[in-house]
Amino acid sequence: MSLPPGFLDELRGRLSLGQVVGRKVMWDTRKSNQAKGDLWAPCPFHQEKTASFHVDDRKGYYYCFGCHAKGDAISFVRETENVSFMEAIEILAREAGLPMPERDPQAQEKADRRTQLAEVMEEAVKFYRLQLKTGAGAEARDYLARRGLSEAAQDRWGIGFAPPGWEALREHLTAKGIEAELILAAGLARPSDKGRAPYDTFRNRIMFPIRDLRGRCIAFGGRAMDPNDNAKYLNSPETELFDKGRSLYNHAPAREAAGKGHPLIVAEGYMDVIALSEAGFPAVVAPLGTAITEDQLRLMWRMAPEPVIALDGDTAGLRAADRLIGLALKELSGHNSLFFLEIPGGQDPDDFLRADSETGRKERRQAFQELLDGAMPLVRKLWNSEFGKRSTETPEQKADLDKRLRGLVAQIPDPDVRKYYGEALKQYRFEAFRPQNWAPEFKRKPQRAATTAEAKSSLLASGVSEAQLFLARDRIVAGICLANPLATREFRDGLERFDVVDANARTIIDAVLGFEADDEGEAFINAIRAAVGNATVERILFDPLVKIQPVVRENYPLDIVKHEFAYHIAIVTSRRAQLVEKAEAEEDIDHLANETLTFRLRQAGLLVDRAMKGGGEDRAEFETGPNGARMKKEERTAFDRLLSQIDYSKGSGKRRPH
Known part of the structure; x- marks a missing residue:
């Protein structure tokens, strides 16, 4: 208008x-x-x-x-x-107190016609409500009671019953003076193709009134009582009042509740809507059929910017979710999106919320609220849906997944949303296909009380500068990644297997590996700052031990950068392996004091020596002892001097005179 x-x-x-x-x-x-x-x-x-x-x-x-x-x-x-x-x-x-402008005569005539049809529908509501309370509706009442619907709840939702007869409703409405043409136009009866009188659309069904935003009944949904009926659920045909693809069940109450801050939930069926609303989730609607249309999606977005989709977990519900994802991607903006709620065991909301006792119902409500709080964003649902459609074992299958995702993301009209979807999907792909870490997990095991004093003088505790240097190598590797993103991708396999302890370093390495821009230098670092946060980048770049690394400060050829990656990773990995061996040896020393421990510790030490030699010349002078172990000359000299002071001739252990 x-x-x-x-x-x-x-x-x-x-x-x-x-x-x-x-x-x-x-x-x-x-x-x-x-x-x-x-x-x-x-x-x-x-x-x-x-x-x-x-x-x-x-x-x-x-x-x-x-x-x-x-x-x-x-x-x-x-x-x-x-x-x-x-x-x-x-x-x-x-x-x-200002009257609304008058509509044109044709529009007024059309409005009058719709008013007439709405009045006929209200008469049908009264008839169905009355039939539910008769003997013919006993089985329907028992069914509703088993589904947990009290009589008061049935009254609130206007639930009724269509008796089994072919002409019960039509004869009732005709007796009230309603013309046959209006009964047919309202979709309450259908013309016979055998030349007989029109027959009732709904027979032997539990009836759910479908109302518009003004609260007028515009259609019905009927649930068959006969398990052998071809259609378990049947909706009114489309009429001058009812457009199935532009209507939602419980639209008006849900819109009001959503306006008061309740999360908008989209369920699949009438009973799901009623169960959720009765459980304290009033902003809930359902499409009139499994598939959600574009118009229905727009209606939902007018009520709330981020509806939560809680369709059934069966095959039909999953297909409906996939179709909805395709619809939503074409309409996405920075203001509208979707979340998806997955109920365990493939249950629908009504099944999940149903319980025999009040205590059980409260627990179920709380459990559903937790599911609602943890609803999955659309981008994650998109990834899960496409990732689960086909195996991704081979390169061809992975390429097919990438192609499908790119095609779907390309449908997003908003360029900013499209950009962030692409980045999120790259991150999901990186997490899914990233190889398992091969380095031993670094865990400092608790010391026994008897060795605490000894532990305090060990290499880890007493050598503060070495411990700092050891942990800082994670940040050094991250700094090299920031300064050399192209070389980082060339060394992807080694970095993906590198077990990083420092959280900031891990964030930077993952971000660089997942970022596919071709530029380097300050532009690339600024892009990483935007992705992971300025504070995380500065913790790496302004670390004193990172700043002094030439390969971070200056441009070096690809082979030198890759050598630096390998050098630092080898040192960290071998040193962590040595710490693990040492911790395990301390635990085993009481019951396994033999050459096995010596061999294990010696091998771990050799790994560290070889890693250290990989990065430069080892200037320390060593001698090999009778047992094959290497010892620094200065330590061997000090040890000989100690032995020279001990008198072994009399077994007294006294010092020889100087």
Whole structure:
């Protein structure tokens, strides 16, 4: 409907924004100056204690200095009441005492026709409700009781029963003076192709009224009582009132609840919606069929920017989720998205929430709330769906996965969203195909009380500079990655197997490996800063031991950079292996004091020596002892000097005289 020129200006002129907003807020009298139309209150759009929401009543605009919400009276009603533009106009017009413009005669005639059909539908609701309470509805009542629906809940949802007869509803409506043509137009009866009288659309079914945003019954959904019925669920045919692809079950109550901050949940069936709403999740809707249409998706996004999809976990529900992903990607923006809730065991929400006792129902509600809090974002659902469709063992299968994902992401119209989806999917791919770490896990094992004093003088504890250098090699490798991203990708296999202890270093290495930009230098580092955070990058680049590395400060050929990678990784890996052997030897020394321990420790030491020699000349002088162990000359000299002071001739252990 179009509004005549000047109508909105007259509407705004008749309204006081302060009065419109005042229905929803409590003014701060100390901060407000009502005489000048300068009004302040806590913001109704976000939780706060201070009065940061400002209304300029003379200009007719509001603005929140906290969440930056702004607008006029129409936008305020739209946001707080969760209604469309025209509905907000109608609300304000009634409040201002301003009649809405008359529609053209044809539009008025069409509206009258729809009103007539809605009245026929309401008569059908009353008939079905009455039939549920009769003897014919006993089996239906038992079924609803088994599904946990009390009589009060049945009344709230207007649930009824269509008796088995072929003409029960039609005869009832005809007796009330309703024309046969209106009964057919409302979809309550169907014409016979055998020349007989029209017959009822619904027979022997539990009936669920489907209502529009104005609360009018526009259609029915019927659940068959006969297990052999061809259609378990049957909806009304499309009519002048009912467009299946543009309607949602429980639309109006859910919109109101979503406007009050409840998360919007999209379930699959009528019983799921009722079970969730009765359990304390009032913002819940269902499509009228398994597949969600584009129009229904847009209706959901008008209610809430991030609906949570809780379709059944069976095959049909999974296919519906896949179709919905395809629809959503074509409509994504920075303001709208989806989350997906997966219920364990392939259950639907109704099955999951059902319990025999009140205690059990409370536990189920809490469990569902936890599932809701942990709902999966659309980008993760997209990855899981495509990753699970086919094996990814071979390079060809991995390439096919990449191709499918690129094709889907290309459908996203918003370039910024498309960019971030691409980056997220690259990260998921990196995590899925990254080889397992081959280096031994570095865990410092607890010392026994008897060896605590000895441990304090060990290499790890007493050599503070070496311990710092040892842990800093992780950061050195990360610094080389930042300075040489192209060489980093050439050395991908070695880095993916490198077991990194330092958390910041691990973040940087993973980010560089997952980043496919071709540029280097400051531009690349800035891109990594944006991806992982400036603080993480600076902890690496400003580490004193990283800054002095020539390969970080200057440009070197690819082979030298790869040699530096291999050198530092080899030192870290061998040293950690030696620490593991040492810790295990300390545990085994009481019951395995033989040459096995000596051999294991010697081999671990040789690994460290070889790693150290890989990076430069070892200037220490060594001698080989009778048992094959290498010893520094200065240590051997000190040991001989100690022996020379001991008198072995008399076995007394006394020192020889100087």
